[in-house]
Amino acid sequence: MKRPDFSQVADFIVGDAQADRMVPPTGITARLTLLSAAAMAFLAVFALALSVATGRMADRWGEELARSSTLRISAPADQIDAQTQAALRVLEQTPGVASARALSDEEQRALLEPWFGPDLPVETLPIPQLIEVIETADGYDAQGLRLRLSAEVPGAVLDDHTRWRRPLVSAASRLRLLGWVSIGLIFGAMAAMITLAANAALAANAQVIAVLRLVGARDSYIAKAFVRRYTLRTLTGAAIGVVTGIGAILLLPSAQTTGGFLTGLGFRGAGWLLPLVIPLLAALVAFLATHLAAARTLRELP
Amino acid sequence: MIELENVAMSYGGGELLSDISLQLAPGSFHFLTGPSGAGKTTFLKLCYAALMPTAGHVRLFDTDVRAMDRDDIALARRRIGVVHQDVQFLDHLPVADNVALPLTVSGRDTLDESVNLRELLSWVGLKARADALPPELSGGERQRAALARAVIMSPDVILADEPTGNIDWEMSQRLLQLLVELNRMGKTIMIATHDLNLIRAAKGQVQARVLRIAGRRLQLAGADL
Numbered sequence: 001m002k003r004p005d006f007s008q009v010a011d012f013i014v015g016d017a018q019a020d021r022m023v024p025p026t027g028i029t030a031r032l033t034l035l036s037a038a039a040m041a042f043l044a045v046f047a048l049a050l051s052v053a054t055g056r057m058a059d060r061w062g063e064e065l066a067r068s069s070t071l072r073i074s075a076p077a078d079q080i081d082a083q084t085q086a087a088l089r090v091l092e093q094t095p096g097v098a099s100a101r102a103l104s105d106e107e108q109r110a111l112l113e114p115w116f117g118p119d120l121p122v123e124t125l126p127i128p129q130l131i132e133v134i135e136t137a138d139g140y141d142a143q144g145l146r147l148r149l150s151a152e153v154p155g156a157v158l159d160d161h162t163r164w165r166r167p168l169v170s171a172a173s174r175l176r177l178l179g180w181v182s183i184g185l186i187f188g189a190m191a192a193m194i195t196l197a198a199n200a201a202l203a204a205n206a207q208v209i210a211v212l213r214l215v216g217a218r219d220s221y222i223a224k225a226f227v228r229r230y231t232l233r234t235l236t237g238a239a240i241g242v243v244t245g246i247g248a249i250l251l252l253p254s255a256q257t258t259g260g261f262l263t264g265l266g267f268r269g270a271g272w273l274l275p276l277v278i279p280l281l282a283a284l285v286a287f288l289a290t291h292l293a294a295a296r297t298l299r300e301l302p
Numbered sequence: 303m304i305e306l307e308n309v310a311m312s313y314g315g316g317e318l319l320s321d322i323s324l325q326l327a328p329g330s331f332h333f334l335t336g337p338s339g340a341g342k343t344t345f346l347k348l349c350y351a352a353l354m355p356t357a358g359h360v361r362l363f364d365t366d367v368r369a370m371d372r373d374d375i376a377l378a379r380r381r382i383g384v385v386h387q388d389v390q391f392l393d394h395l396p397v398a399d400n401v402a403l404p405l406t407v408s409g410r411d412t413l414d415e416s417v418n419l420r421e422l423l424s425w426v427g428l429k430a431r432a433d434a435l436p437p438e439l440s441g442g443e444r445q446r447a448a449l450a451r452a453v454i455m456s457p458d459v460i461l462a463d464e465p466t467g468n469i470d471w472e473m474s475q476r477l478l479q480l481l482v483e484l485n486r487m488g489k490t491i492m493i494a495t496h497d498l499n500l501i502r503a504a505k506g507q508v509q510a511r512v513l514r515i516a517g518r519r520l521q522l523a524g525a526d527l
Contacts, residue, residue: 019406021395021399022392022395022406022407024392024393024394025394207390207393208392210390211390211391211392211403212403212407213376213379214379214384214390215379215380215403215404215407215451216376216377216378216379216380216404216407216408216455217376217407217408218372218373218376218377218407219372219373219376220373221407298372299372302347302351302352302353
């Protein structure tokens with residue numbers, strides 16, 4: 001494998017001061033390129049945050065909910081213990097069930113607390129007994145278990161979460177996909193914008209290019225002056241956009257355990273490094289776009 | 303140095319030049335003449351590979367131009383100095399930088415050559431104008447700056463297309479003088495011009511051959527000009 005030559009990258013950034021002087025400085029195009037790159041990078045940060053956050057949500061829901069289900073036993077107070085025991089027995093014998101455990105009164109109270117407050121006398125209410133079922137990796141046959149339970153434990157209702165989990169997980173995955181598509185579109189638009197700006201600059205400097213060719217400048221020498229300028233400009237603009245974007249995300253109200261969906265937009269831990277890739281990617285896109293534009297223009301000149 | 307063999311050139315159907323053969327020998331001095339639109343500029347462009355012949359062969363320094371890639375052509379142009387009638391410069395750079403441009407683009411250190419550059423500028427009489435921008439120059443100054451730029455790489459050949467087209471007679475004489483001096487230093491010179499007075503003025507100083515484009519062909523003009 002070819003090792004990347006970092007000295008060449010350094011040379012490119014430092015540049016050839018003399019070659020750079022060959023192309024006259026341009027005010028308005030420079031500022032517009034910088035501004036567009038910044039705007040695109042700003043949007044890219046949000047698209048990236050959306051992808052990462054929805055991805056995280058889809059994973060979490062998929063992971064947590066897929067492996068657990070709940071059995072609810074509603075029965076007259078005098079039968080509830082017997083039915084609970086029966087249900088646990090059935091569950092023990094069911095292949096695919098790793099463990100099953102009846103929730104204690106304290107746990108049930110904790111679950112109800114957000115709705116009824118801490119002082120609720122749970123014991124006096126006809127609250128169904130909940131049994132938490134943890135599945136093995138293979139899972140169990142929900143349909144078979146339901147049939148058996150209906151025969152042996154008439155008061156049991158199995159809720160395996162899949163019914164409401166599936167649309168949520170797929171919605172989250174769709175959102176993640178949408179985020180990535182947005183990022184693709186943003187970079188595509190950035191490439192188009194830079195190509196247009198570079199073409200405009202090449203056209204505006206047709207005389208410069210003609211003079212340079214006449215006195216024996218190689219195409220690569222001429223192209224470099226343009227490519228370097230646009231790559232660095234895009235890199236700078238995108239860096240500004242990314243910093244602004246991250247700042248804006250930091251200013252969003254943070255979501256804690258409630259894990260709300262929109263407010264969960266953001267990055268976690270090492271994820272904060274992810275947006276830093278945007279300026280580099282933008283610079284790469286600018287490099288390729290300007291390089292192709294310059295090569296195309298130069299090919300048509302004598 | 304520059305060799306044309308049965309060259310034809312046509313633009314969009316109409317043939318402008320046909321069956322042209324010529325060898326530019328080192329140290330020779332040629333005038334190229336003919337009516338406007340006869341193809342003088344096209345002929346010169348063929349000589350520095352700004353145009354590719356539609357038929358025949360053009361060889362620059364013994365290499366066929368069709369076998370040269372764009373970089374080869376760039377390298378060949380460093381050995382061919384070109385002066386146009388409507389000479390173009392980099393208008394945002396001073397005259398000195400423009401004259402040194404061929405050095406810069408070929409990666410030579412212009413600091414090493416700064417003595418040469420100063421001598422060259424005073425030779426063409428532009429020493430005092432070194433820091434001026436090209437748009438501030440007069441027609442004659444532009445032509446002399448173009449000549450200085452064309453010769454700074456010490457090329458083997460100098461091609462000049464109507465170099466005196468925009469300037470008065472006195473300045474034309476001076477420019478011709480510079481070209482004659484270059485020829486005495488061993489450079490091959492080819493000047494396209496329709497100014498017969500200029501050709502007559504040169505005849506007294508240098509052994510010049512006069513070529514004429516007429517009826518799409520290149521002829522050696524008589525000595526009775």
